[in-house]
Amino acid sequence: MASLTIRKLDEAIKAELRVRAARNGRSVEDEVRVILREAATDALPTATTEAPSSRSATSSERLDYRSKSNAIQNITLIIGGGIAAYKALDLIRRLKERGFIVRCVITHAAQQFVTPLSASALSNNRAYTDLFDPASEFDAGHIRLARDCDLVIVAPATADLMAKMANGHADDLATAILLATNRPILLAPAMNPLMWDNAATRRNVAQLVRDGVTLIGPGTGEMAEAGEAGVGRMSEPTEIADAAVRMVRPQRPRPLAGKRILITAGPTHEPIDPVRYIANRSSGKQGFAIAAAAHAAGADVTLITGPVDLADPAGVNVKRVESARDMLQQVETTLPVDVAIFAAAVADWRVANEGSQKLKKTQGGMPQLELVENPDILATVSHLTQRRPPLVIGFAAETEHLLDNARSKLARKGCDWIVANDVSPATGVMGGDRNTIHLISKDDSSDDGFHVESWPVMTKDDVAAALVDRIATTVKDQTS
Numbered sequence: 290m291a292s293l294t295i296r297k298l299d300e301a302i303k304a305e306l307r308v309r310a311a312r313n314g315r316s317v318e319d320e321v322r323v324i325l326r327e328a329a330t331d332a333l334p335t336a337t338t339e340a341p342s343s344r345s346a347t348s349s350e351r352l353d354y355r356s357k358s359n360a361i362q363n364i365t366l367i368i369g370g371g372i373a374a375y376k377a378l379d380l381i382r383r384l385k386e387r388g389f390i391v392r393c394v395i396t397h398a399a400q401q402f403v404t405p406l407s408a409s410a411l412s413n414n415r416a417y418t419d420l421f422d423p424a425s426e427f428d429a430g431h432i433r434l435a436r437d438c439d440l441v442i443v444a445p446a447t448a449d450l451m452a453k454m455a456n457g458h459a460d461d462l463a464t465a466i467l468l469a470t471n472r473p474i475l476l477a478p479a480m481n482p483l484m485w486d487n488a489a490t491r492r493n494v495a496q497l498v499r500d501g502v503t504l505i506g507p508g509t510g511e512m513a514e515a516g517e518a519g520v521g522r523m524s525e526p527t528e529i530a531d532a533a534v535r536m537v538r539p540q541r542p543r544p545l546a547g548k549r550i551l552i553t554a555g556p557t558h559e560p561i562d563p564v565r566y567i568a569n570r571s572s573g574k575q576g577f578a579i580a581a582a583a584h585a586a587g588a589d590v591t592l593i594t595g596p597v598d599l600a601d602p603a604g605v606n607v608k609r610v611e612s613a614r615d616m617l618q619q620v621e622t623t624l625p626v627d628v629a630i631f632a633a634a635v636a637d638w639r640v641a642n643e644g645s646q647k648l649k650k651t652q653g654g655m656p657q658l659e660l661v662e663n664p665d666i667l668a669t670v671s672h673l674t675q676r677r678p679p680l681v682i683g684f685a686a687e688t689e690h691l692l693d694n695a696r697s698k699l700a701r702k703g704c705d706w707i708v709a710n711d712v713s714p715a716t717g718v719m720g721g722d723r724n725t726i727h728l729i730s731k732d733d734s735s736d737d738g739f740h741v742e743s744w745p746v747m748t749k750d751d752v753a754a755a756l757v758d759r760i761a762t763t764v765k766d767q768t769s
């Protein structure tokens with residue numbers, strides 16, 4: 290990765306950068322970072338996130354259940370000068386475990402307890418100690434530490450540090466950052482119980498809470514000082530790290546919590562003999578994306594998949610099968626469920642006279658493969674009299690007469706919705722990352738008894754998110 294020295298840039302560019310940085314309240318270095326980040330994002334292929342035309346949800350209302358990991362977030366960790374400072378070293382690890390980038394600021398008093406060397410080795414970042422630091426102040430380093438982060442944590446928050454904060458002091462790096470930040474602040478106080486109970490500390494804490502600062506702890510327990518116990522013990526590093534997660538990564542809505550969802554995906558392999566099989570080109574990507582989105586929406590998801598080259602979606606119970614008959618058996622074992630989504634491309638036929646040994650070329654000519662019909666999983670489940678899921682969704686992959694075929698499939702199979710997609714080779718849907726679908730449901734008020742929604746071309750992740758959104762709305766309407 291090439292490095293970039295702002296000082297060596299063209300004067301006109303530097304002037305432009307300074308203006309932009311000042312306008313956005315950032316350091317020049319941060320401004321460059323933002324510009325590069327935006328440029329990198331723009332260069333990525335953009336997904337169409339436009340929502341389907343919908344009877345129940347507008348695009349702004351539509352929730353996003355795509356299974357994407359949280360963007361990397363930065364934390365500025367200020368370590369105050371208390372005996373619990375050693376625990377801040379463990380906190381660095383706990384924050385990193387949760388995917389945060391941590392930059393440490395160690396007050397002068399804190400350096401009596403922990404060293405910048407330990408903090409920088411554990412955080413993999415330089416540890417900062419001084420306000421008047423030419424190495425970081427050439428581009429307003431204290432402002433960068435205050436603003437180029439998602440959260441500022443103070444742990445331990447000593448009585449002294451909180452007193453300075455409550456009164457707006459800024460005479461060292463830690464307090465200058467705390468005064469200059471526009472990010473949320475999380476304090477983990479730690480001190481002797483008498484210091485915590487002191488009227489001055491009570492006033493300062495009350496003021497900080499009024500100022501919008503969040504506190505975690507202190508807890509009750511034994512103090513580091515021999516024989517002392519009471520309120521003043523710093524919260525454990527895992528508790529502080531979890532609080533940080535809650536503050537900067539708000540929980541996504543989980544409208545499918547408590548619901549069981551079954552999804553089938555991928556092709557099936559129908560054996561000809563022990564080494565050969567009949568298959569199709571289904572990649573399983575759409576079914577896997579739906580499973581991940583349903584899990585993200587809080588559902589208890591079982592994914593029954595034919596042979597595919599995809600990793601198990603996190604948190605999803607995955608059952609891998611080969612043939613249509615295996616798939617049906619696993620589906621039946623998984624019932625009852627609240628919603629069943631049959632996205633697998635199940636082979637319609639299998640070989641009746643499957644060879645028990647590998648078929649050989651013989652003088653007698655070509656082997657004759659006799660085909661018999663496979664069980665129809667969608668129709669079987671849709672027509673169950675007991676344990677029929679309240680919502681059964683089938684997929685129709687067609688290469689011609691898409692809507693006509695899909696409508697008749699809905700009527701024939703007895704399911705509730707059909708997700709129809711055109712899989713003719715020109716579309717690139719089979720194995721690709723995008724899909725154009727039509728959601729067909731029964732509608733007694735329309736002339737032909739169907740309602741058809743045509744969704745714009747979307748990534749399979751977006752289709753999954755939109756479908757799960759629609760399922761969540763329907764399931765909610767059914768139960769309310």
Ligand SMILES: Cc1cc2nc3c(=O)[nH]c(=O)nc-3n(C[C@H](O)[C@H](O)[C@H](O)COP(=O)(O)O)c2cc1C
Nearest residue numbers: 369370371372373396398399447448449450479480
């Ligand atoms: C051994 C020792 C332990 C200390 N522990 C604490 C403590 O747990 N909490 C606290 O508020 N002050 C504690 N102090 C006092 C602080 O170190 C002192 O108030 C310091 O100025 C705080 O610096 P800071 O503002 O950089 O945090 C301790 C002092 C000593 C000598």
